[in-house]
Amino acid sequence: MRIAIIGPTHPYKGGIAQHTTELAHRLAARGHEVRVESWSRQYPARLYPGQQRVDTPEGTPFPATSYPLSWRRPDSWLRLGRRLRGPGTPGSAAAADLVVLVVVTPIQAPAYLGILTGLRGLAGPRGRAAGTRPSRAVLALCHNVLPHERRRIDEPLVSAVLRRCSAVLVHTDPQAKLAAELTAAPVRVAEMAPHLWTAADQDPARSGPASEPTRGPASGPAREPARELLFFGLVRPYKGLDVLLRALAAGPEDVRLTVAGEFWGGIESTRALVAELGLGERVTLRPGYVPAEDVPALFAAADALVLPYRAGTASQNVDLAHLHGVPVVATRVGTLTTSVRDGVDGLLVPPDDPAALAAALRRLYEPGVLAGLRAKVAPPDIDSAWDGYLDAVLEPC
Missing domain, CATH: 3.40.50.2000 (Glycogen Phosphorylase B;)
Structure with a gap:
C-alpha cells in the first residue's frame, strides 16, 4: 500500500x-x-x-x-x-x-x-x-x-x-x-x-x-532516596506546575524539585510563585529544550517523576519514566489513570488539588514506599x- x-x-x-x-x-x-x-x-x-x-x-x-x-x-x-x-x-x-x-x-x-x-x-x-x-x-x-x-x-x-x-x-x-x-x-x-x-x-x-532504547533497570539495587523530584516537558497552564509547587511547599520539607523544559509564555510567573512560596532553595528551574543526551541523567537523579496535570489525554512521559526505572506521581486525568498503577509503580491523586498532592508526596517518602514502587516499575513493551x-x-x- x-x-x-x-x-x-x-x-x-x-x-x-x-x-x-x-x-x-x-x-x-x-x-x-x-x-x-x-x-x-x-x-x-x-x-x-x-x-x-x-x-x-x-x-x-x-x-x-x-x-x-x-x-x-x-x-x-x-x-x-x-x-x-x-x-x-x-x-x-x-x-x-x-x-x-x-x-x-x-x-x-x-x-x-x-x-x-x-x-x-x-x-x-x-x-x-x-x-x-x-x-x-x-x-x-x-x-x-x-x-x-x-x-x-x-x-x-x-x-x-x-x-x-x-x-x-x-x-x-x-x-x-x-x-x-x-x-x-x-x-x-x-x-x-x-x-x-x-x-x-x-x-x-x-x-x-x-x-x-537502552532501558534503565526496572528494579535495580536498593538505594537511599535522593529527596529529588522531577517535572519534565513543556510547561503549560494545563500541566499544573503551580499545583505541584504549592504541594511541595506543604509537603516534606527537605524534598527538592527540578523543572526541566520550555516555559510556554515565559518563566517569570513561575519564578514569582517559587519566591512567594519560599522555595528558592528547593526548586531548580532549567528552562529550555532538553537534548536527548541530557535526559538519562535527569531521570537518574530523580526519585519520581511528577505529572500534576489539570487535564490531559495521553502522555509519553510515563513510559519515559518507566524506561529509566522511575515511578510516577500523577493526577487522575486521561490515560494517566491506567498507565500509572496506584500503589504499584506510582501514586495517583485528584487533579488541581495541592493538598492531595502534598499528601501523596509525604506518602512517597514514608519508609519503604519509594523502594516498593521502584521495584514494581517495568519498561514499556x-x-x-x-x-x-x-x-x-x-x-x-
Whole structure:
C-alpha cells in the first residue's frame, strides 16, 4: 500500500514529531511504501513562543521525507493534495492509497482543508454529496481533538477537517466521544504507542523501526532516596506546575524539585510563585529544550517523576519514566489513570488539588514506599504496543 503521512518530523522537535517519524518507520517495516510530507514552515513563530527546531534528531529520521508545506503558501497545500490524488486511478504512480493527516492544532486547519480540497475527486462515494470527501482514504490521526486551552473558533475549524476525512483515530475513549460530536466519519480508538528516544538511537542509516532504547533497570539495587523530584516537558497552564509547587511547599520539607523544559509564555510567573512560596532553595528551574543526551541523567537523579496535570489525554512521559526505572506521581486525568498503577509503580491523586498532592508526596517518602514502587516499575513493551497501533491505522476506511 502507498501511504503518505502528513505531519511534523525532524528537524521539528517534540513528541508529535517523534511519533510521526516512528509511525513511518513501523509502517515501512510492514512492507508498505511510505512517504512523510512535512513542513518547511509549520506555523508563525509568534504562535509558538518556544524552540521549534533542533539540529540533532530525536531518533532516526525517516529517509523518504519531503517538506512541501508552508503556512504562508496556500498554493503548497492544494498542490500537495493534488499530487497525492495522482493523475488517474488509486494505483497510479503518484497516488497515495492512504493519507494519514496528523492533526496537531486548529491553527493548521486551513492548510488541512487545502490539502483535502486537492485530494477530492470529481464525484463522492454513493450516497454522499459529490466532492464532500476526498477520493483517497484519509485517516485523521488526532493527538488531541481539541486543544487543552481552547478558543471559540477551534471547534468549528477542527470539525470542518474531520467531516472531510474518511475516518478518525484517537488515543482515548473520551477523545473518541469528543470526535464523534464533530464528525459523522467513523472514529476508532488505539492507545498511543510509545515513541521513546535516547541519544544513542540516532543511526541515520536505519530504515526499519526505531531500535529499542537502552532501558534503565526496572528494579535495580536498593538505594537511599535522593529527596529529588522531577517535572519534565513543556510547561503549560494545563500541566499544573503551580499545583505541584504549592504541594511541595506543604509537603516534606527537605524534598527538592527540578523543572526541566520550555516555559510556554515565559518563566517569570513561575519564578514569582517559587519566591512567594519560599522555595528558592528547593526548586531548580532549567528552562529550555532538553537534548536527548541530557535526559538519562535527569531521570537518574530523580526519585519520581511528577505529572500534576489539570487535564490531559495521553502522555509519553510515563513510559519515559518507566524506561529509566522511575515511578510516577500523577493526577487522575486521561490515560494517566491506567498507565500509572496506584500503589504499584506510582501514586495517583485528584487533579488541581495541592493538598492531595502534598499528601501523596509525604506518602512517597514514608519508609519503604519509594523502594516498593521502584521495584514494581517495568519498561514499556514497545513492539507489542506498536503492533496494535498499526492495526488501527491500517483498518479499512
